[in-house]
Structures are given as C-alpha cells and as structure tokens.
Amino acid sequence: MRVLGVDPGLTRCGVGVVDGAPGKPLRLVSVGVIRTSPDDDIGTRLVELERGIEELIEQTRPDAVAVERVFSQHNVSTVMGTAQAGAIAIACGARRGLPVALHTPSEAKAAVTGSGRADKLQVTTMVTRLLRLDAPPKPADAADALALAICHVWRGGAQARLQAARTRATGPAHDMRQGRTR
Amino acid sequence: MRVLGVDPGLTRCGVGVVDGAPGKPLRLVSVGVIRTSPDDDIGTRLVELERGIEELIEQTRPDAVAVERVFSQHNVSTVMGTAQAGAIAIACGARRGLPVALHTPSEAKAAVTGSGRADKLQVTTMVTRLLRLDAPPKPADAADALALAICHVWRGGAQARLQAARTRATGPAHDMRQGRTR
Incomplete structure (x- = not known):
C-alpha cells in the first residue's frame, strides 16, 4: 500500500509518500515541501499548491491520501490557510477516486511514537528510524x-487484518455481499 | 462585466451571476445553491461542489469571481467547512485565469444597502430591487x-473609472508601463 501524507499549509505544505503493509518494513518513496509565496494572491497560491500535489500524485501513484485534520488553533488566519490548503489536497485525491482519510495530529504522533503528545523531535526521530533513513528527513517540516x-x-493495515480475519471466519462470499472488500 | 459571486458553504453554497457595468442597470444571469450531503465524506463533497461551480462557469462564462472572505465565527466546524468550500471556489476561478476577489460580508452588505450591518431581509430586498426582479431571489440564501x-x-466599476481617469490624465502608454490595464 502506497500512501501520500499531506500536512497542509499555504506557505509550507509538507508531503510524504510511504510504501508499507502490515508486518512489512516501511519504505520512503518521496518527501518534500510545496511552498507558495505569501506575496501572491490566494488564487495563485491554491492553484500552485494544487499543481504540486497533482505532479506528486502523477509521479508516485499512491493508493490513498492521508491529510491532517485541521482543528481550531490559536491563530485564526493560520487555521484558514490550513483549511484552504487541506481542501485542495483532499479534492486532488478525491477527484481521482483515491480514498482520502483525515487523521488528527495526535493520531499521527501516537502512531509513530506511541504518544499523542510527542514533540517534534520525537516524531522526526521515530520517522527516521521507522523508514530506516540515514539522516532525519529534510526539510524537517515534512516529517509530519x-x-x-x-x-x-x-491503520489500513489493522483494518486489513481485521478484514482478513472476518473473511477467514465467514468466507469471502459473505464478505463480498457486505461490500467491504478492497 | 459578468461576475460570479460565491457565498461558500459545504452544505449550501450560494452562487449568483450578475451582468453589470458602471452607470448601467444590473442584470441577473443565474442564481442558485449548490448542495452537498453531510452524510458524504469530505472528499466527495468538495469534488461535487467543484463540479457544480465548474458547470456554472462553463454555462455563464463570468469575467471575474467574487468569493466571500471567511472570518473566524462562533462555530469552528462551520468556519472549517466555509474555508474549505471557499478554497474550492477560489481555485476554480484561478485555474481558469479569472481574477478572483475576496469581499467581506460587510463590504457586500454595504454595497447593496449602504450599511455593513444590514440584516438578511434588507440585503434580499435591495438585491431584488437592484436586479429588478419580480420576486426575491430563490433560494433566499443565494441573495448573499x-x-x-x-x-x-x-468596486470593479469604481476601479475602472479611476483607471480611465488616470489614463486620460497620463496617456495610455504610461498606463501600460504600469501593467495596470486589463
């Protein structure tokens, strides 16, 4: 399973593509940051961001897109930019029929460090370790x-294992009637 | 000048197209609401909204897009949906090279009623009058x-008049050097 992760932002949008499957080692496919200039108008910025994400999807052909779920933050103008950038990322995936999932920052942190309140260094350390990289991913923002x-x-892996267990228990026909296979 | 106005929202997105020019009567071209279901996932909703706006742009060929500028509101989840829907509308216009402008709700209210704090009925009444409609636009939400x-x-009209005055004063060559003509 190949997943594109997006940490949305207008000025810096983190993007990372990872190959993985339950019980198999993870593999880094691509990592980077798509930047747009605060001096440009919002339309130009959103279209540039869209182009960057489209290109990355073309190049890496992910099976799914995972976007950070935006919550209220202290700075309202930041939330707006994050929500706008997130909408573009979600639409890029959904337009191609890719499954798009939203995960909270805590869920992502908990997945890689075991704690939903882990700090940035801890997340970067674990991402580096889990992907068996020689050095922390650059730029640092893309670790998220x-x-x-x-x-x-x-999460997909856990769902797939549950699914496999259900299929073993009840047979594939039952499973297909439920329309739960993918 | 033909303008597409968008009052962004995920569940109800108001859209209205108007023809107008400085000192000329306004004319209604199209008005409606694009709806998406809260039962659908966010990706499906954003892509449906995008399709609706794309179709309207295809049909009516506006010269510019005006989107309501989103501010912090009481309800954070509403702000998110509004920001996401607004991003899709802005990208739809910008992707086609159309100028996209953001106006605040107060600016829009002040433009049609003379007061930035006018209520919904006042806005609907004035929109009906200015467009010389037999009845208030339906659905009511689309009045915004x-x-x-x-x-x-x-606003475009005022800018165009200023521009024309500047051109008369300084000659078109000066104007073109400034790159201000459109």
Whole structure:
C-alpha cells in the first residue's frame, strides 16, 4: 500500500509518500515541501499548491491520501490557510477516486511514537528510524507528512487484518455481499 | 462585466451571476445553491461542489469571481467547512485565469444597502430591487452570493473609472508601463 501524507499549509505544505503493509518494513518513496509565496494572491497560491500535489500524485501513484485534520488553533488566519490548503489536497485525491482519510495530529504522533503528545523531535526521530533513513528527513517540516502516511498505512493495515480475519471466519462470499472488500 | 459571486458553504453554497457595468442597470444571469450531503465524506463533497461551480462557469462564462472572505465565527466546524468550500471556489476561478476577489460580508452588505450591518431581509430586498426582479431571489440564501457579485461589479466599476481617469490624465502608454490595464 502506497500512501501520500499531506500536512497542509499555504506557505509550507509538507508531503510524504510511504510504501508499507502490515508486518512489512516501511519504505520512503518521496518527501518534500510545496511552498507558495505569501506575496501572491490566494488564487495563485491554491492553484500552485494544487499543481504540486497533482505532479506528486502523477509521479508516485499512491493508493490513498492521508491529510491532517485541521482543528481550531490559536491563530485564526493560520487555521484558514490550513483549511484552504487541506481542501485542495483532499479534492486532488478525491477527484481521482483515491480514498482520502483525515487523521488528527495526535493520531499521527501516537502512531509513530506511541504518544499523542510527542514533540517534534520525537516524531522526526521515530520517522527516521521507522523508514530506516540515514539522516532525519529534510526539510524537517515534512516529517509530519511522513508520520501521517505511516499512521494511515498502519491503520489500513489493522483494518486489513481485521478484514482478513472476518473473511477467514465467514468466507469471502459473505464478505463480498457486505461490500467491504478492497 | 459578468461576475460570479460565491457565498461558500459545504452544505449550501450560494452562487449568483450578475451582468453589470458602471452607470448601467444590473442584470441577473443565474442564481442558485449548490448542495452537498453531510452524510458524504469530505472528499466527495468538495469534488461535487467543484463540479457544480465548474458547470456554472462553463454555462455563464463570468469575467471575474467574487468569493466571500471567511472570518473566524462562533462555530469552528462551520468556519472549517466555509474555508474549505471557499478554497474550492477560489481555485476554480484561478485555474481558469479569472481574477478572483475576496469581499467581506460587510463590504457586500454595504454595497447593496449602504450599511455593513444590514440584516438578511434588507440585503434580499435591495438585491431584488437592484436586479429588478419580480420576486426575491430563490433560494433566499443565494441573495448573499448576488450581493457579493454586485459588490464586485461596483468596486470593479469604481476601479475602472479611476483607471480611465488616470489614463486620460497620463496617456495610455504610461498606463501600460504600469501593467495596470486589463
């Protein structure tokens, strides 16, 4: 399973693509940051961001997209930009028929460190370890996007294992009637 | 000048297209609401909204898009949906190279009623009057989208008049050097 993780933002949007499957080692496919200039108008920025995400999807062909779920933050103008950038990422995936999942920052942190309140260094350390990288991913901001992608691989993995167990218990016909296979 | 006004929302997105020019009567081209179901996932909703706006742009070919500028509101989950829907509308316009402007609710209200604190009935009454409609626009929510479009026509008009005055004063060559013509 190949997952594109997106840590949405207008000025810096973290993107990371990871290959993984239940019980198998994870593999880094791509990591980076899509930047747009605060000097440009919002339309230009959103379209540039869209182009960057589209290109990455074309190049890496993920099976799913995981976007950070935006919550209210202290700074309202930041929330707006994050929500707008997130909407573009979600639409890029959904337009191609890719499953799009939203995970909270806590879920992503908990997935890679075991704690939903882990700090940035801890997340970067674990992402580096889990992907067996020689050095922390650069730019540092993109570690969050990789954590999201890993979070999704493992959640998908857990769901796939449950699914497999159900299929073994009841037979595939029953499973298909439920329309739960993918 | 033909303007598409968008009052962004996920469940109900008001859209209104108006023809107008400085000192000329306004004309209603199209008005409506694009709805998406709260039961659907966010990806499906954003892509449906995008499709609705794309179709309207195809049908009516506006010269510009005016989107309501989202501010912090009481209900955070509403703000998120509004920001996400607004991002889709902005991207739809910008992707086609259309100028996209953001106007605040107060600016739109002030444009059609003279007061930035006018209530919904006042806005609907004035939109109905200014567009010389036999009855208030339906659905009522779309009146805000029409007010935004009218606001933009008139602001554009004022800018165009200033521009024309500048051109008369300094000659078109100067104007073109400034790259201000459109």
